[in-house]
Amino acid sequence: MSIDYNEIGKRxxxxxxxxxxxxAELAERANLSTTYTGNVERGAxxxxxxxxxxxxxxxxxxxYILMGIDKExxxxxxxxxxxxxxxxxxxxxxxxxxxIKWYANQAQE
Numbered sequence: 001m002s003i004d005y006n007e008i009g010k011r012x013x014x015x016x017x018x019x020x021x022x023x024a025e026l027a028e029r030a031n032l033s034t035t036y037t038g039n040v041e042r043g044a045x046x047x048x049x050x051x052x053x054x055x056x057x058x059x060x061x062x063x064y065i066l067m068g069i070d071k072e073x074x075x076x077x078x079x080x081x082x083x084x085x086x087x088x089x090x091x092x093x094x095x096x097x098x099x100i101k102w103y104a105n106q107a108q109e
């Protein structure tokens with residue numbers, strides 16, 4: 001089994017965005033340089049120590065960062081939805097929330 005550093009970087013970036021952190025803020029939390037943190041997000045190889053620092057800073061388990069598996073973040077679709085919502089302005093976020101509520105109610109009928 002090979003390690004896919006590009007996927008690891010995508011998960012780190014996704015989680016950082018969910019937490020509404022900049023790369024600089026994540027780097028500070030993890031005690032890493034902003035440049036290095038950005039490189040890791042873009043798929044650069046890194047040490048286990050670095051991965052653990054990032055997991056701690058992002059409040060996720062190594063399972064999530066390494067394999068995309070975590071008891072709280074098991075579904076990549078949910079991560080995608082979180083990213084879409086996060087990138088939307090306040091008006092669009094409210095619309096998305098109302099739509100999901102409406103859809104959930106329709107599914108129950």
